[in-house]
Amino acid sequence: MPLGSGVNDFVVRFANVNGTGSASANGIFAKALFRMGLPISPKNIFPSNIQGLPTWYEVRVNENAYLGRREGIDILVAVNPQSLKQDIASVKSGGYLVYDNSKKLHDSFLREDINFIGIPMMQMCMEHYSNPRQQQLFKNVVYVGALAALLDIEMEVIKGIISDQFARKPKLVPPNFEALDMGAKYAREHFDCPLDIRVERRDKIGDSIMLDGNTATALGLLYGGASVAAWYPITPSTSVAKAFEDYAKKLRVDPETGKKNVAIVQAEDELAAIGMVIGACWNGARAFTATSGAGVSLMNEFIGLAYFAEIPVTLVNVQRGGPSTGMPTRTQQADIISSAYASHGDTKHVLLFPSTPAECFEFGAKALDLADRLQTPVILMSDLDIGMNEHVSPPLKWEEGKKYDRGKVLSAQDLEEVKEFGRYLDVDGDGIPYRTYPGTHPTKGSFFTRGTSRDEYARYTEQGDAYVRNVDRLSRKFETAKSMVPSPQFYGKKNQSSYGMLFFGTTTYAALEAMDLLQGEGIGVDSMRLRAFPFNNEVEDFIHQHTYVFVVEQNRDAQMRSVLIQELGIRPEKMLSVLNYDGMPITADKIFKTVRHNLTELNPKMDAS
Amino acid sequence: MSFYKPTFSHPLLPKNEVGYRKADYEGAISTLCAGCGHDSISGSIVQACYEMNIEPHRLAKLSGIGCSSKTPTYFLSNSHGFNSVHGRMPSVATGANLANKHLIYLGVSGDGDTASIGMGQYVHAIRRNLNMTYIVMNNGCYGLTKGQDSATADFGSISKSGSKNMYQAIDLIGLALELGAGFVARSFSGDKTQLVPLIKAAMAHPGFAFIDVISPCVTFNNNAGSTKSYEFTREYMTATSKMDFVPKREEILVDYEDDSSIEVELHDGSKIRLSKPVQGWDPHDRNSAMHKLLDAKSRGEIITGLIHMDPKTQDLHNILNTSDTALNQLTEKELTPSLEALEDINQSFR
Ligand SMILES: Cc1ncc(C[n+]2csc(CCOP(=O)(O)OP(=O)(O)O)c2C)c(N)n1
Ligand code: SF4
Numbered sequence: 001m002p003l004g005s006g007v008n009d010f011v012v013r014f015a016n017v018n019g020t021g022s023a024s025a026n027g028i029f030a031k032a033l034f035r036m037g038l039p040i041s042p043k044n045i046f047p048s049n050i051q052g053l054p055t056w057y058e059v060r061v062n063e064n065a066y067l068g069r070r071e072g073i074d075i076l077v078a079v080n081p082q083s084l085k086q087d088i089a090s091v092k093s094g095g096y097l098v099y100d101n102s103k104k105l106h107d108s109f110l111r112e113d114i115n116f117i118g119i120p121m122m123q124m125c126m127e128h129y130s131n132p133r134q135q136q137l138f139k140n141v142v143y144v145g146a147l148a149a150l151l152d153i154e155m156e157v158i159k160g161i162i163s164d165q166f167a168r169k170p171k172l173v174p175p176n177f178e179a180l181d182m183g184a185k186y187a188r189e190h191f192d193c194p195l196d197i198r199v200e201r202r203d204k205i206g207d208s209i210m211l212d213g214n215t216a217t218a219l220g221l222l223y224g225g226a227s228v229a230a231w232y233p234i235t236p237s238t239s240v241a242k243a244f245e246d247y248a249k250k251l252r253v254d255p256e257t258g259k260k261n262v263a264i265v266q267a268e269d270e271l272a273a274i275g276m277v278i279g280a281c282w283n284g285a286r287a288f289t290a291t292s293g294a295g296v297s298l299m300n301e302f303i304g305l306a307y308f309a310e311i312p313v314t315l316v317n318v319q320r321g322g323p324s325t326g327m328p329t330r331t332q333q334a335d336i337i338s339s340a341y342a343s344h345g346d347t348k349h350v351l352l353f354p355s356t357p358a359e360c361f362e363f364g365a366k367a368l369d370l371a372d373r374l375q376t377p378v379i380l381m382s383d384l385d386i387g388m389n390e391h392v393s394p395p396l397k398w399e400e401g402k403k404y405d406r407g408k409v410l411s412a413q414d415l416e417e418v419k420e421f422g423r424y425l426d427v428d429g430d431g432i433p434y435r436t437y438p439g440t441h442p443t444k445g446s447f448f449t450r451g452t453s454r455d456e457y458a459r460y461t462e463q464g465d466a467y468v469r470n471v472d473r474l475s476r477k478f479e480t481a482k483s484m485v486p487s488p489q490f491y492g493k494k495n496q497s498s499y500g501m502l503f504f505g506t507t508t509y510a511a512l513e514a515m516d517l518l519q520g521e522g523i524g525v526d527s528m529r530l531r532a533f534p535f536n537n538e539v540e541d542f543i544h545q546h547t548y549v550f551v552v553e554q555n556r557d558a559q560m561r562s563v564l565i566q567e568l569g570i571r572p573e574k575m576l577s578v579l580n581y582d583g584m585p586i587t588a589d590k591i592f593k594t595v596r597h598n599l600t601e602l603n604p605k606m607d608a609s
Numbered sequence: 610m611s612f613y614k615p616t617f618s619h620p621l622l623p624k625n626e627v628g629y630r631k632a633d634y635e636g637a638i639s640t641l642c643a644g645c646g647h648d649s650i651s652g653s654i655v656q657a658c659y660e661m662n663i664e665p666h667r668l669a670k671l672s673g674i675g676c677s678s679k680t681p682t683y684f685l686s687n688s689h690g691f692n693s694v695h696g697r698m699p700s701v702a703t704g705a706n707l708a709n710k711h712l713i714y715l716g717v718s719g720d721g722d723t724a725s726i727g728m729g730q731y732v733h734a735i736r737r738n739l740n741m742t743y744i745v746m747n748n749g750c751y752g753l754t755k756g757q758d759s760a761t762a763d764f765g766s767i768s769k770s771g772s773k774n775m776y777q778a779i780d781l782i783g784l785a786l787e788l789g790a791g792f793v794a795r796s797f798s799g800d801k802t803q804l805v806p807l808i809k810a811a812m813a814h815p816g817f818a819f820i821d822v823i824s825p826c827v828t829f830n831n832n833a834g835s836t837k838s839y840e841f842t843r844e845y846m847t848a849t850s851k852m853d854f855v856p857k858r859e860e861i862l863v864d865y866e867d868d869s870s871i872e873v874e875l876h877d878g879s880k881i882r883l884s885k886p887v888q889g890w891d892p893h894d895r896n897s898a899m900h901k902l903l904d905a906k907s908r909g910e911i912i913t914g915l916i917h918m919d920p921k922t923q924d925l926h927n928i929l930n931t932s933d934t935a936l937n938q939l940t941e942k943e944l945t946p947s948l949e950a951l952e953d954i955n956q957s958f959r
């Protein structure tokens with residue numbers, strides 16, 4: 001990749017020590033660019049460890065709104081001696097290293113082809129602050145101040161963010177300002193400010209917001225009416241439950257009584273978490289759990305029960321690097337097969353694939369509706385990248401007066417009119433039966449829920465024909481789901497090329513940029529973003545309309561490709577994979593190169609290089 | 610297959626205060642082995658619910674997997690029932706209870722279901738003080754999978770195949786006491802006189818109420834040398850006291866001058882009257898109950914009856930401070946935060 005143009009197009013990486021308070025300073029830096037009207041995408045690259053190890057934070061600025069990860073670091077802010085060697089090596093030729101030169105850098109670290117910007121951050125803080133904790137904390141603010149001068153970030157914007165952040169602790173504002181000014185002053189006195197890499201105010205973000213997908217998901221579940229949440233901590237899903245609880249504390253409390261319209265339980269494990277959700281949904285509440293791959297593995301038996309007994313369940317799977325404990329703090333999309341077919345026997349589950357925080361919000365609420373409507377588990381397939389990193393997103397929207405879809409539930413009155421209630425009767429021919437909540441009617445509508453085979457009236461049976469009728473109806477129900485799940489999205493004109501590219505979730509950012517890169521070389525490729533499983537007709541049509549379809553995904557075994565081939569009966573040869581599974585989000589460059597390489601092989605005349 | 614009895618019952622049979630006959634509390638015909646202790650417990654549940662004037666549809670019956678867990682099919686056919694997965698009834702009951710605090714929750718489990726695969730969920734339901742009645746039909750073996758020893762089988766107990774159990778038994782009562790359960794009792798499937806009032810009191814208790822019921826498996830664990838057989842249990846059982854459950858409705862005017870009887874009042878005003886309790890034991894005092902239990906164990910006795918009760922416990926809903934309206938009754942109005950709140954949220958992310 002060429003170096004960014006310099007203005008509003010670069011990557012900054014911060015190398016910190018986990019647990020030293022750098023996250024807040026880095027966040028202020030990112031927010032400042034955002035408030036200057038620039039599209040940015042920050043990424044946390046952190047170890048599975050609480051304190052002491054190296055941690056990185058990377059911000060890509062791109063005024064064309066290419067917000068996938070881009071390789072190559074233009075500016076590295078290195079304040080972790082532990083990783084210094086590696087950090088220096090990672091800077092692109094011609095790039096900058098901003099480092100703490102309180103101690104002189106050993107000659108062996110020097111590189112001819114990059115620019116060293118030494119700022120005695122620790123020394124300045126030692127002189128200025130007496131308290132050791134402050135000395136450490138404000139070192140981070142010093143480099144933000146220096147960057148403001150070096151990159152031409154408006155100081156007023158940064159100060160505004162700090163004032164907002166410490167609105168409740170105004171005493172902390174002046175020392176923060178001092179650190180900022182110290183850093184900026186030093187940079188101006190010692191270096192030519194601004195650098196050739198810098199920012200200029202733009203108006204490229206409109207009314208966008210910037211937040212992480214887990215918070216957005218939690219808010220979607222809250223607006224969507226979840227009143228019971230049961231969960232067990234696991235990275236990277238924990239903040240879904242945490243955000244749900246934080247917002248529920250403010251937004252779900254009866255102002256008069258102080259009582260809560262919500263129950264949140266940290267369960268003893270994932271088995272209990274999903275069990276509680278099943279119990280709550282069986283009893284007519286809306287409930288969800290949030291977990292990551294390992295948790296879904298544990299939940300398998302219960303997911304099968306919910307599928308077979310037809311209980312609405314909403315599950316958020318914030319995927320991380322597997323298998324096993326894999327790379328717990330890295331991202332992947334590697335639970336597609338294990339989620340789509342979770343549990344033993346013939347099972348299939350509805351999956352939703354959001355790709356922006358706004359969609360995490362929308363799908364959070366939608367999952368609850370779909371689960372109720374279809375009386376089946378619905379799994380929101382998020383991942384660490386969208387879940388834990390902030391993304392620029394359209395604002396969260398809720399339709400005034402929107403009603404929840406509670407599905408086919410019979411009230412006491414309805415039951416009066418029903419001659420004989422059959423819990424598993426396919427009354428409407430769509431495979432979806434009617435249910436009743438416990439306690440509804442004194443004499444009608446009670447039934448037995450079980451994971452064992454039963455007839456249409458919920459009576460236990462091992463008769464083969466009753467079993468077959470039941471599981472066939474479940475297939476019919478899954479067919480019905482196709483018309484209810486979000487349909488795919490298309491970008492640009494449809495059917496311009498005989499090549500198609502299919503992607504979903506967080507690979508979208510890089511895929512869209514890759515499309516432009518390909519276009520730049522005269523390679524036209526049609527694109528489609530999948531948003532759900534089961535695949536509806538538009539997905540099938542798209543694949544049939546193209547000679548070759550590239551499937552972009554973040555796992556080793558091309559899981560989405562397998563599911564597409566299996567579910568839609570597609571010839572495997574026409575589905576080509578673009579894979580990335582090193583735990584980092586895929587880059588546009590990688591997609592571009594893989595597609596170009598494949599096309600060259602398919603059609604030697606197309607060799608563009 | 611479950612076979613259902615005809616619902617017809619003689620019109621002259623007595624009805625309880627809420628208008629149901631005893632037959633209304635029965636379920637499908639049991640498919641358990643003839644003589645299985647579990648069927649007697651089902652019978653006691655039927656009796657207790659009838660006498661408690663419970664409207665069947667206001668009770669939810671939940672269980673795990675096992676012969677014991679099948680029993681909810683055999684009582685209260687007009688209640689919603691739920692056979693969950695093996696050992697995981699407590700979590701389903703927790704969720705159900707969170708969704709609607711106004712129903713009565715009755716969980717039925719086996720000793721295999723609870724003391725092995727479901728141990729984690731059992732102890733956590735206690736820890737959270739879930740408002741439910743939890744009955745373990747304890748036969749010291751796995752009935753449904755044909756007789757393997759369970760974790761409650763006593764050390765040295767002899768199985769049907771003649772082998773001696775080499776491991777210490779898990780005492781679910783001891784655990785419940787240790788974990789702070791507010792209502793702990795033990796009984797015997799063959800002792801309806803004791804079991805029925807215990808079930809009634811458990812259902813009236815405002816938090817987690819546990820009853821461990823020794824329930825012999827006639828097919829796999831009723832042999833000589835088994836410590837969970839009918840014969841052994843009858844021989845070594847001593848009752849803590851004779852007990853009586855007095856529902857709130859009855860104004861209590863009777864005299865209980867007898868020095869050796871204790872009254873325990875429940876939150877709803879019902880009372881449990883214990884006559885002639887065992888010396889040196891106060892059911893309100895967990896320590897004394899613990900002591901009594903260990904003491905009996907060392908003498909090879911099985912104490913039955915109410916072992917401990919704390920009528921003023923805080924159940925899970927109190928702890929979580931949930932609304933008085935059941936959560937499953939809340940609508941968009943209470944559940945969806947306002948559009949203004951959403952605008953504030955959006956603003957906080959700019
Ligand atoms: C996950 C799982 N493992 C194993 C089983 C097989 N299984 C069914 S019932 C049972 C034991 C039941 O014993 P207990 O709870 O004591 O009940 P009982 O039959 O003795 O009344 C086992 C192991 C199962 N159903 N599910
Ligand atoms: S096997 Fe044992 S526990 Fe199961 S029904 Fe028969 S007697 Fe009862």
